[in-house]
Amino acid sequence: MAESGSSAGGGETLLFLTDDQLRKGIEAMFFAYRGFTADPDRILEDKGYGRAHHRAIHFINRSPGTTVNNLLSILGVTKQSLNRVLRTLIDDGLVRSDVGTRDKRERHLYLTETGEVLERELSNAQRKRMRAAFRQAxxxxxxxxxxxxxxxxxxxxxxxxxxxxxxx
Missing domain, CATH: 1.20.5 (Single alpha-helices involved in coiled-coils or other helix-helix interfaces)
Structure with a gap:
């Protein structure tokens, strides 16, 4: 088995990972995720939304016209849970739901101008944090x-x- 040692850049050469190294990685990911979501959480809380709303807004923005079924697959949530989130976003004028042209049962989702503004605000907060971390690393x-x-x-x-x- 290879051992881990220090490299010149201050990181470790991790050919063999100990449980302690893995635990530190898990904890780093946990705290990084808290930081990564903290800024959007504050923005969302002021508007009465949560992370589920953020995820829906993000992926609708990334794939305008995506279907509800595709969004279900990406988010891995129940249909009931997603419908609750979408209903709020639609009622609040952030998302538009159009009936499919080929299949009338399909609903295609788009952000409205208001939704796009919120998406930019949320993404800008995360990009700022990620850009700073990437520059440092x-x-x-x-x-x-x-x-x-x-x-x-x-x-x-x-x-x-x-x-x-x-x-x-």
Missing amino acids: GPEAVVGFRQVLEAMMDSDMRRHYAKLTETG
């Missing part, structure tokens, strides 16, 4: 971070992610 860390995240995705999520990254 450096380009190699950015590539490595993305590789780690992609490797942690289940195959279904990796397919969704690949579709999104293909579109820009």
